Amino acid sequence: MNTEQQTADRRRALEAMAAMPAARLAERYARLAEVAPASLPVRGPEIGAVMVRGRAGGGGAAFNLGEASVTRATVKLAGGEIGHAVVLGRDGEKARMVAHLDALRQLPEWVQRIDDEIVIPARQLQNDAECRLAEETEATRVNFFTLVRGED
């Protein structure tokens, strides 16, 4: 596997785990953590803020819309693999779990298991939620008719 592919996979895994509800992640992580190499904290978990930006008119110059709370964590495995996480919200444990999984995913023997047990289910959950929202919204699709006024 080339590095570009690895980077893309790592990014997708981090995104899927960040999007996963913390309770669901914790369930699945607990099973894995029982047998996985432990991690040591390097930084955090630490709560802070990210300034969210928008664009004037939707596509123009950037402006600062407002902040969002985020939590970041960095951990290290005994073998030196470093895992990072940044997640929306103030859940330190979630950030630590994601960072640990990110570090573990750098061990070739763990990639498949993490993808199967966490990343793929996380993406499935996200798809289900998106699909549900889209379908509920779709039911409110409206067709407006313009009525001709009686002046002519």
Add this chain to the structure above:
Amino acid sequence: MYVAVKGGEAAIEQAHRLLADRRRGDRAVPALSLEQIAGQLSLAVDRVMAEGSLYDPDLAAMAVRQSRGDLIEAIFLLRAYRTTLPRFGYSRPIDTSRMQIERRVSATYKDIPGGQLLGPTFDYTHRLIDPAMATDEEVAAPQRQPRRERESCPRVMDILNDEGLIEPDGQSDSEPADLTRDPTDYPAARDLRLQALARGDEGFLLSLGYSTQRGYGRTHPFVGEIRVGLVEVEVEMPELGFAISIGRIRITECQMVSQFKNTDGEGPRFTRGYGLVFGQSERKAMAMSLVDRALRADEFGEQRMAPAQDEEFVLEHCDNVQATGFVEHLKLPHYVDFQAELDLLRLLRREDAERAESQEAAE
């Protein structure tokens, strides 16, 4: 000016204890949970996040609970918390054209690519209080309709722009101003104004927007598009060397199409106002877009005659935390100040009386 006073500690402590009691209310009634507030009073939570300028539904729900539902107090609490957070960085500008749409309407075209989706709206309700709200009746699950094949929802502005009928999005690569870091200088650029409006008081902006419709800086607006939905927040990760999405937030965007102008030699074109707000709040997004357009008076050679066009007036007064601080500080002890005024008034009256007396004596 108010002055420091001593004493009162015992009374203050008891007042806060009483506040906690009144906040909790009847102990026989279950306490509100954060899930209840965030889930069932979600628009109040959204307003607190928008004007508190911090996206965090749990914290905003806590603030609503702590403030007994006083939303400006809740906004104040969230702003105070915000100042304690280290800033890790800036997101990439959110891409509203890739939003997962929960609501999308246009008042300019009835048929738009991607269609109009009403979503969860108060529009077309009869505004009659529903007796069911006094009970806990079963609520039907929403209907689901298979979604159409990846139909794209282009921005309505792009449709007009394709014909050259509307001013395009301006481009700029300069670092946006940040009013939380630097004091505001006037004239302010549009990026700074948008930041201030996005966290400005909904009521204040609503009234200003309304004033522009009533002729105080008229802008002759149409709602090109309102969309509500979820967008990804993407952050550069220097540790990783790439950007990742760290989660999704709900936002409301309003594209207001305004009076056409011919200012830049491109022929007459519609002008625009823009509103973007955390959470679901289309009243605020609409008001913001009206005021944004009014504040662009100089760009279009319009005379600044109305309050909504006066950027210093708008920007200095739209922040409800600043406003409430200055208004409410009036109730704090001003004893010394007032004593001085009293002394002065007594002196003036004495002089007045003496003058009258001496005049009488002279006559």
